[in-house]
Amino acid sequence: MAKKGSGVQVLSRAAALLRVVSGAMPNGVTTSDAARQSDMARPTAHRILDSLAAEGFCDQDAKSGRWLLGPELFLLGNIAGARYDVTETAQKHVHALAQQTEESAFFSTLRGNETVCLVREDGAFPIRSFVLYEGRRFPLGVASAGLAILAFMPQRQVEDYLAEHDLIAEHSAAHSPASIRERIADGRHKGYVTNPGLIVEGSWGIAAPVFDVTGFPAGALSLTGIEQRFKQPRRDEIGKLLMHHAHELSQALQQQAWNQR
Incomplete structure (x- = not known):
């Protein structure tokens, strides 16, 4: 043994x-x-x-x-991609978001208790954030994509995760369970979440969840940019655009999953 x-x-x-x-x-x-x-x-x-x-x-x-x-x-990745690759489906939504907002757009997926960025495209705005890039991982609740996924998980799973993971040590007191719960509540109310420069000062992120065929938040579309570009009322406008594309991508991935059965 x-x-x-x-x-x-x-x-x-x-x-x-x-x-x-x-x-x-x-x-x-x-x-x-x-x-x-x-x-x-x-x-x-x-x-x-x-x-x-x-x-x-x-x-x-x-x-x-x-x-x-x-x-x-x-x-191995090429072989697995025939069944699991979602980047091609996500790419058109990431591209549309980058074009429509001129910000950096991303698609991230859930892997265990982390998110991993699979797709990135930069918009036309010359000042960009390099916090997130293809292959970059963050714990759930950290960065906008991970917060969006965590926010729309069942509450019991959220509480279990927050009890088992200390995010303060590596990611500051802004990631205390109480602070994350506040951002989760705001995200559930609006349909999208906001990261107000908690990883890099002045670099904001907004994300909306992407749901799998079971209705579980398995990924997220997100946008990042400088704080001045994410003030109201533009923040809500971007949030609604993200939700629209997240809904469309959710439907496309769910249909893709059904077709593979």
Whole structure:
């Protein structure tokens, strides 16, 4: 039994490291940073990364020593994409939002207790936010996409999540359970949520949830930009536009899911 448990632990650690490397693309990540972000000792992280590289799941840059995603993941991703890829469907809504608002637009999806950005497109407005990009992950409740998803989960799940995860330590007192509950209540009332510069001062975000075939919030469309561009009444106008596209995308993804059954 001990041997089996150890194997499961190694697999879990390998998955954690792959997520860290993915979030650091395209520049890659050092062994030390990968170990720190995945909460494991540096020798352990290096050993697992070496094993992943031997299988083609990771690649280490010869000059910088940074770890990158490997070619085997590209091959597996192409195969999995035939069933799970939603980016093509989401892309047209992200494009429309970027064109209509001139802000940076995104589609993020739920993975465990995190959101991961899958699609980004910048609008015409010259000042942009680089907080969010393809592959970037945030815990639920942090950044507008994660807040939008959390806000429309069943209340019991929301309370369980807030009880089990301390977001203050890494993301400031603005992410206390009480503060998140206030933003959730506001989001449920309006249909969209707002991140008023809580990650980077002056960089605001607005998001609306995207629902799967069961009615569960499995993703979110979001927009980011400078604070001056998100003042009222424009904020409500953008929020309504986001809700419109989120509703259309929800219907499209639900139909796509039914067609695959």
